[in-house]
Amino acid sequence: MAALDQTQVKEGIDQETVDAVREVGGAYKHGWATDIEMEYAPKGLTTDIVRLISQKNEEPQWMLDWRLQAYDRWLTKEEPSWAMVDYPEIDFQDQYYYARPKSMEVKPKSLDEVDPKLLETYKKLGIPLKEQMILAGVEGAENAPAEGRKVAVDAVFDSVSLGTTFKAELAEAGVIFCSISEAIREHPELVKKYLGTVVPVSDNFYATLNSAVFSDGSFVYVPPGVRCPMELSTYFRINAENTGQFERTLIIADKGSYVSYLEGCTAPARDIAQLHAAVVEIIIEEDAEVKYSTVQNWYPGDENGKGGIYNFVTKRADCRGDRAKIMWTQVETGSAVTWKYPSCILRGDDSQGEFYSIAITNNYQQADTGTKMVHLGKNTKSRIVSKGISAGHAQNTYRGLVSMHPKAKNARNYTQCDSLLIGNKCGAHTVPYIEVKNNSARVEHEATTSKVDDDQLFYCRSRGMDEEAAVALVVNGFCKDVLQALPMEFAMEAQQLVAISLEGSVG
Amino acid sequence: MLNIKNLHVKLEDEDKQILKGVNLTVEAGKVHAIMGPNGSGKSTLSYVLSGKGGYEVTDGSASLDGQDLLELEAEERATAGLFLAFQYPVEIPGVGNMTFLRTAVNAQRKARGEDPMSAADFLKEVRKTAKSLKIDAEMLKRPVNVGFSGGEKKRNEILQMAMLSPKMCILDETDSGLDVDAMKLVAEGVNALRDGKRGFLVITHYQRLLDHIKPDVVHIMANGRIIKTGGPELALEVENNGYAGILAEVE
Numbered sequence A: 001m002a003a004l005d006q007t008q009v010k011e012g013i014d015q016e017t018v019d020a021v022r023e024v025g026g027a028y029k030h031g032w033a034t035d036i037e038m039e040y041a042p043k044g045l046t047t048d049i050v051r052l053i054s055q056k057n058e059e060p061q062w063m064l065d066w067r068l069q070a071y072d073r074w075l076t077k078e079e080p081s082w083a084m085v086d087y088p089e090i091d092f093q094d095q096y097y098y099a100r101p102k103s104m105e106v107k108p109k110s111l112d113e114v115d116p117k118l119l120e121t122y123k124k125l126g127i128p129l130k131e132q133m134i135l136a137g138v139e140g141a142e143n144a145p146a147e148g149r150k151v152a153v154d155a156v157f158d159s160v161s162l163g164t165t166f167k168a169e170l171a172e173a174g175v176i177f178c179s180i181s182e183a184i185r186e187h188p189e190l191v192k193k194y195l196g197t198v199v200p201v202s203d204n205f206y207a208t209l210n211s212a213v214f215s216d217g218s219f220v221y222v223p224p225g226v227r228c229p230m231e232l233s234t235y236f237r238i239n240a241e242n243t244g245q246f247e248r249t250l251i252i253a254d255k256g257s258y259v260s261y262l263e264g265c266t267a268p269a270r271d272i273a274q275l276h277a278a279v280v281e282i283i284i285e286e287d288a289e290v291k292y293s294t295v296q297n298w299y300p301g302d303e304n305g306k307g308g309i310y311n312f313v314t315k316r317a318d319c320r321g322d323r324a325k326i327m328w329t330q331v332e333t334g335s336a337v338t339w340k341y342p343s344c345i346l347r348g349d350d351s352q353g354e355f356y357s358i359a360i361t362n363n364y365q366q367a368d369t370g371t372k373m374v375h376l377g378k379n380t381k382s383r384i385v386s387k388g389i390s391a392g393h394a395q396n397t398y399r400g401l402v403s404m405h406p407k408a409k410n411a412r413n414y415t416q417c418d419s420l421l422i423g424n425k426c427g428a429h430t431v432p433y434i435e436v437k438n439n440s441a442r443v444e445h446e447a448t449t450s451k452v453d454d455d456q457l458f459y460c461r462s463r464g465m466d467e468e469a470a471v472a473l474v475v476n477g478f479c480k481d482v483l484q485a486l487p488m489e490f491a492m493e494a495q496q497l498v499a500i501s502l503e504g505s506v507g
Numbered sequence B: 001m002l003n004i005k006n007l008h009v010k011l012e013d014e015d016k017q018i019l020k021g022v023n024l025t026v027e028a029g030k031v032h033a034i035m036g037p038n039g040s041g042k043s044t045l046s047y048v049l050s051g052k053g054g055y056e057v058t059d060g061s062a063s064l065d066g067q068d069l070l071e072l073e074a075e076e077r078a079t080a081g082l083f084l085a086f087q088y089p090v091e092i093p094g095v096g097n098m099t100f101l102r103t104a105v106n107a108q109r110k111a112r113g114e115d116p117m118s119a120a121d122f123l124k125e126v127r128k129t130a131k132s133l134k135i136d137a138e139m140l141k142r143p144v145n146v147g148f149s150g151g152e153k154k155r156n157e158i159l160q161m162a163m164l165s166p167k168m169c170i171l172d173e174t175d176s177g178l179d180v181d182a183m184k185l186v187a188e189g190v191n192a193l194r195d196g197k198r199g200f201l202v203i204t205h206y207q208r209l210l211d212h213i214k215p216d217v218v219h220i221m222a223n224g225r226i227i228k229t230g231g232p233e234l235a236l237e238v239e240n241n242g243y244a245g246i247l248a249e250v251e
């Protein structure tokens, strides 16, 4: 009966979720704003703005040169139009590229010195900025060590990082975890060696823009043979109006190391759409492994499609060494427009890439998301599991590339792509590109599209669940394979999000 | 307990009348059986009582212990104590059977203003009931009805019924597709719930289920109406002579 016990506890989460969701009520939870005095760079984008950002971050000359070069490249580039998303033209001169709370003018030495109002913001968001154990007060937490789990947090607010927790304890293990602006100042040799080596400056329009104007983000270096002693996470909060957020994250897992990294993001509900263009680069050396999980919950716009975040993100991991491993897991519930393809370059022999994705679009949200698996090395393996859910008038596209290069002998890919439709005004699209340039490679692709079935909902309701609980249950069931890939705390949050994002999608 | 008066039902999107004046009263503690040819409206009756969409009640009423059922949402009817064991139980991929059950039990408790059942109590209860229905731990873990055999699906319905402990149980052809042993298990499950207070409405084609679940009253339904009502001997008559005689007699 032991097995039964386990089932009970593990699956109890779904119940908790449904209960939690029932209590939450109201759709987007994080739509409030923090009222705080801000300092802005002048509107628009010029070399002066690029210089100003660099100067605010107290950067060395080489960094400024890098940015200016990116800016020049950006001027020559055009916005991509191949994605299945439709939005009004963005006026890149009609927004702010740098916004920081006035109180951050003098860099706080530690989080204790940060303006309490800012700290309060994170508390309200449920992000722990104290160096405390996360006692997952949930069933199923029995997998965590008895004393709880530690999660180090880098808190990024608009254009600046407020601070990073557990730095000292991580440093003892040799792990560097700090904001990218601090890394540029304190660890220039590492930043110089790796920045732009996975996502080159001229990779694409948004990545080039980011390279010119990124303001903050996180930096992680895990030295050879080190298993990072806790989960690392960055929480991005957009607060300022009319301001783009351009974060830059650089993660390096040196030989034989391991790290699990989580990323969360929210923004206030505003009528005017806001731009978010991030770049994440991950370098994974021989025998190292990185897990990167995202719960993207940017403001999605209102039920008529007004406002919301335009999320144009370039995320890429380079499995440089043999037997390197990367696992991307994403839960995309927010944003008005999502354009995002976390990718894996499987360069090392026997390296592995995995991509697990849940993308939920409701009302007028649009998501064009997927992954690229580029198999360069021998015996490389990749696995893609994508679950797209559309409701309301939303459009949801999976776009994926699996590329088997001539030297990728015996490479393997498995892709499973499932779409779920709620109602009949939404759309789901699957666009798989497959390139196989050697005979020993194998690519498997499966795709399904289904509807949330009235019979399923009635079955649940006839047992006493109300309509929203029923939808949440059915959709969580549909997403199960991906939810299981998330760390515990994130899985809980994600399940709740699944339910909240779909509020008002039926009936 | 269950009071159905002059119930007229048509399809919502089509001009098709299915129930044409059903009258039926099931008293507390009694077992009523409904038999009748395919297409006579038996499943429709059970769906309309439990609040499935797609039907329109054009006349008549249905109440449970004086409470108007037709005014309530499906989940409110469930909370009020109505349960339908489906003729074709629905599959829900990815949702563990146990999760489903616990979500349902606690949703009803919550709606009644009760605390959720503790994990330990719930587990104890499920294990006990599952065991009596020969449902093993493996089946509790599997996604709801996915890949279940016909017999497993029906036993699973009875497990849900036992866990939800309704006042009024409707069983829609719970016996069809079952072998004798499975049918006995189902019948035992139902009989275990007969406590003198619950009402049962057992829809079936076959006398053989009624050998195991002894009905107090048997109704024959045809063409959207109950055309004849009698004691258990009526079921035997159908078994021996089919519906033809009864239909002719009524006409």
Ligand SMILES: Nc1ncnc2c1ncn2[C@@H]1O[C@H](COP(=O)(O)OP(=O)(O)O)[C@@H](O)[C@H]1O
Pocket (backbone or CB within 6 Å): B011, B018, B036, B037, B038, B039, B040, B041, B042, B043, B044, B045, B054
């Ligand atoms: N949703 C529906 N759409 C079309 N016809 C229906 C629907 N539900 C029931 N019917 C029709 O109503 C009649 C009664 O069906 P049903 O209640 O399933 O009968 P029974 O359970 O007695 O076999 C049949 O003619 C059936 O085809």
Ligand SMILES: [Mg+2]
Pocket (backbone or CB within 6 Å): B042, B043, B044, B087, B172, B173
């Ligand atoms: Mg039927």
